[in-house]
Amino acid sequence: MSETKEVIRVQQIRKTYEMGKTKVHALQGVDFNVQRGEMVAIMGASGSGKSTLMNIIGGLDYPTSGSYFLDDIEVNKLTKNQLADIRNQKIGFVFQGFNLLARTSALENTELPLLYDRSKRVKKHSEAARQSLERVGLGDRVDHFPNELSGGQQQRVAIARALVTNPSLVLADEPTGNLDSKTTVEVMALFQELNEEGVTILLVTHEDEVARYAKRIVELRDGKIIKDVPQTPDSAAKDLEELLLRRSEEQGAKEPETAQAD
Amino acid sequence: MQAFRLVKVAGKSIIKNKMRTLLTMLGIIIGVGAVIVMVAIGEGAQSQIEQQIQNLGTNMVVVTPGAAQTSGASQGASSFSRLTPEDAQKIKNESIYSANVSPVYSSFRAQIVGGEGNWRATILGVTPEYQVIRNWDTTSGRFFDAREERTGAKVVVLGKTIVDQLYGDRDPVGERVIVNRVPMQVIGVLESKGQTADGNDQDDFIVLPYTTARNRILGRWSFMRQILINTYSAEDIPLAQEEVRAILRESHGLASWEADDFEVRNQEQLSEAAQGTTEVMTALLAAIASISLLVGGIGIMNIMLVSVTERTREIGIRMAIGARGSDVLTQFLIESIVMSILGGALGIALGVGGSTLLGSTMGWATAVNSETVVIAIAFSAAVGIFFGFYPAKKAAALNPIDALRFE
Numbered sequence: 001m002s003e004t005k006e007v008i009r010v011q012q013i014r015k016t017y018e019m020g021k022t023k024v025h026a027l028q029g030v031d032f033n034v035q036r037g038e039m040v041a042i043m044g045a046s047g048s049g050k051s052t053l054m055n056i057i058g059g060l061d062y063p064t065s066g067s068y069f070l071d072d073i074e075v076n077k078l079t080k081n082q083l084a085d086i087r088n089q090k091i092g093f094v095f096q097g098f099n100l101l102a103r104t105s106a107l108e109n110t111e112l113p114l115l116y117d118r119s120k121r122v123k124k125h126s127e128a129a130r131q132s133l134e135r136v137g138l139g140d141r142v143d144h145f146p147n148e149l150s151g152g153q154q155q156r157v158a159i160a161r162a163l164v165t166n167p168s169l170v171l172a173d174e175p176t177g178n179l180d181s182k183t184t185v186e187v188m189a190l191f192q193e194l195n196e197e198g199v200t201i202l203l204v205t206h207e208d209e210v211a212r213y214a215k216r217i218v219e220l221r222d223g224k225i226i227k228d229v230p231q232t233p234d235s236a237a238k239d240l241e242e243l244l245l246r247r248s249e250e251q252g253a254k255e256p257e258t259a260q261a262d
Numbered sequence: 263m264q265a266f267r268l269v270k271v272a273g274k275s276i277i278k279n280k281m282r283t284l285l286t287m288l289g290i291i292i293g294v295g296a297v298i299v300m301v302a303i304g305e306g307a308q309s310q311i312e313q314q315i316q317n318l319g320t321n322m323v324v325v326t327p328g329a330a331q332t333s334g335a336s337q338g339a340s341s342f343s344r345l346t347p348e349d350a351q352k353i354k355n356e357s358i359y360s361a362n363v364s365p366v367y368s369s370f371r372a373q374i375v376g377g378e379g380n381w382r383a384t385i386l387g388v389t390p391e392y393q394v395i396r397n398w399d400t401t402s403g404r405f406f407d408a409r410e411e412r413t414g415a416k417v418v419v420l421g422k423t424i425v426d427q428l429y430g431d432r433d434p435v436g437e438r439v440i441v442n443r444v445p446m447q448v449i450g451v452l453e454s455k456g457q458t459a460d461g462n463d464q465d466d467f468i469v470l471p472y473t474t475a476r477n478r479i480l481g482r483w484s485f486m487r488q489i490l491i492n493t494y495s496a497e498d499i500p501l502a503q504e505e506v507r508a509i510l511r512e513s514h515g516l517a518s519w520e521a522d523d524f525e526v527r528n529q530e531q532l533s534e535a536a537q538g539t540t541e542v543m544t545a546l547l548a549a550i551a552s553i554s555l556l557v558g559g560i561g562i563m564n565i566m567l568v569s570v571t572e573r574t575r576e577i578g579i580r581m582a583i584g585a586r587g588s589d590v591l592t593q594f595l596i597e598s599i600v601m602s603i604l605g606g607a608l609g610i611a612l613g614v615g616g617s618t619l620l621g622s623t624m625g626w627a628t629a630v631n632s633e634t635v636v637i638a639i640a641f642s643a644a645v646g647i648f649f650g651f652y653p654a655k656k657a658a659a660l661n662p663i664d665a666l667r668f669e
């Protein structure tokens with residue numbers, strides 16, 4: 001394969017929203033690249049343009065100017081239908097609000113992207129979905145509906161759904177925004193595990209607590225990158241272990257099963 | 263290429279929202295059901311009338327007094343035309359194609375006293391040939407003969423209903439009855455012909471020689487309603503019609519520029535005339551029922567539109583994970599088509615059930631034909647496409663980001 005190591009190349013991206021007479025410059029010339037296998041946290045104050053950037057990278061929106069390459073494809077030049085296929089095959093989305101279909105089992109939710117896969121790479125949909133759910137540790141919850149799952153479990157179903165097409169890139173906009181601290185660490189441990197398996201991950205977060213698990217931090221302010229630094233990530237798996245240990249000590253021998261909760 | 267999978271998706275969505283689905287389909291169910299019942303009633307009436315006319319006998323030609331069209335030449339006082347026994351006799355003597363000829367005098371609601379009480383029935387004054395033309399057997403006794411006709415004998419043949427009313431299970435042959443104060447002797451009982459579509463009793467008749475009827479019972483009110491003729495074969499019918507027409511024109515002394523003052527029709531023409539009216543009725547009923555189908559279609563559009571708003575988020579999710587606009591369009595369109603076809607199918611079940619029920623409980627003749635069913639299915643699919651398209655288009659045009667943000 002002649003693919004470069006870069007999954008994402010963003011060059012001088014601008015995004016301007018026109019609201020009547022006023023113009024909102026959500027992104028004002030953003031440049032940045034992401035290599036295969038990276039795990040990047042995008043940070044910044046509210047309104048700094050994080051979601052706008054994610055939407056463009058995710059092929060949900062077009063930039064006003066500049067160019068964006070995903071796997072060397074110039075995404076900003078594609079038609080709407082081509083964009084839909086890019087979202088389907090190269091990108092996995094994880095949202096703050098989970099965005100699972102109600103009254104639809106975990107398995108069916110996970111299968112959903114395959115339904116729209118025109119390349120038909122995957123033949124056995126439910127088999128692939130089951131494997132994906134096993135990968136996020138929900139092999140025993142395949143037939144549960146979203147309302148029968150905890151927030152953390154729902155987010156893991158969403159991650160399984162994002163992974164089912166084997167995308168080049170997983171995009172997560174505040175994936176832990178609706179989760180408590182313990183579940184947050186769990187989900188981050190899952191992201192780290194997937195990243196170690198080679199999945200490229202881009203996530204948006206407000207919290208340093210979350211960002212410290214990433215390998216690189218990009219900070220936005222007023223639509224511009226003001227900071228872009230690599231870091232040595234903390235291990236979420238280790239934190240989770242400590243957290244559980246501390247909790248079980250606090251509660252004594254009353255609930256020895258806590259480690260398996262959730 | 264995705265069509266099959268999208269049908270599955272639509273199917274799931276329909277099953278997951280049972281209440282919404284049912285409400286959506288209700289209009290179509292009722293609409294299609296109504297159309298089928300209405301058409302079934304109309305067609306039933308039509309086929310009954312046809313059958314009734316066929317029941318009259320085979321190879322029949324009917325002459326009735328009065329001009330076919332009132333438009334055209336004014337005929338002044340002579341337009342009050344009558345058929346006379348001489349007309350019947352002349353046809354009998356001169357027509358080669360006519361096998362049997364019988365004048366028919368009739369009077370409604372004649373008073374009959376006999377057996378256990380009295381009864382009112384229609385009187386038919388005919389010739390013995392009437393029995394042959396109408397192929398009407400006797401179950402007891404006999405029909406009157408030519409001699410009795412000639413002499414105006416006071417003999418009657420009773421229909422089944424009159425026997426039931428006046429004699430119960432007893433055989434009335436040989437008994438005396440009084441018809442409009444004239445004593446008569448019962449010489450036979452006619453076999454039952456049952457009821458007509460509109461509930462008319464075909465056995466509520468007394469039949470007697472027309473001479474007797476004219477001279478002794480009907481008196482100066484006697485009025486020949488028709489002359490019944492039958493031919494030897496079906497091919498002879500048009501020939502007989504032409505022949506009879508010529509004979510009657512001569513008998514009535516009509517000049518060449520004068521129009522017929524009678525009508526000569528065969529059974530087909532009679533049923534066509536009857537069908538004309540029932541066809542109008544069927545069309546009217548179907549039109550009324552179609553309006554409810556249209557309302558049902560609007561109901562589908564309404565609920566699909568609400569559903570698009572309600573499911574904006576779902577649409578956003580589907581688009582985010584790779585659904586094209588056309589996929590969303592197809593999904594919603596299939597949903598509405600599946601619902602209308604399903605509704606149509608249930609409507610057919612309702613319509614067929616309803617028609618059958620009406621047929622058995624009300625005694626109405628109903629006939630569901632497969633053509634109506636096919637049209638109903640096609641029409642409901644069309645309703646689904648037509649009224650589903652706008653909401654589906656609206657869903658497909660959504661911007662995924664806005665849709666995802668929708669609360």
Ligand SMILES: Nc1ncnc2c1ncn2[C@@H]1O[C@H](COP(=O)(O)OP(=O)(O)OP(=O)(O)O)[C@@H](O)[C@H]1O
Nearest residue numbers: 017019024026044045046047048049050051052053
């Ligand atoms: N559809 C839109 N129309 C108009 N302005 C918009 C639209 N979307 C975003 N904006 C504006 O663009 C700017 C950047 O918004 P964006 O959603 O990217 O911020 P964010 O960094 O994700 O913030 P948050 O942390 O609150 O999610 C904001 O000023 C916002 O008001």
Ligand SMILES: [Mg+2]
Nearest residue numbers: 050051052173
């Ligand atoms: Mg945001």
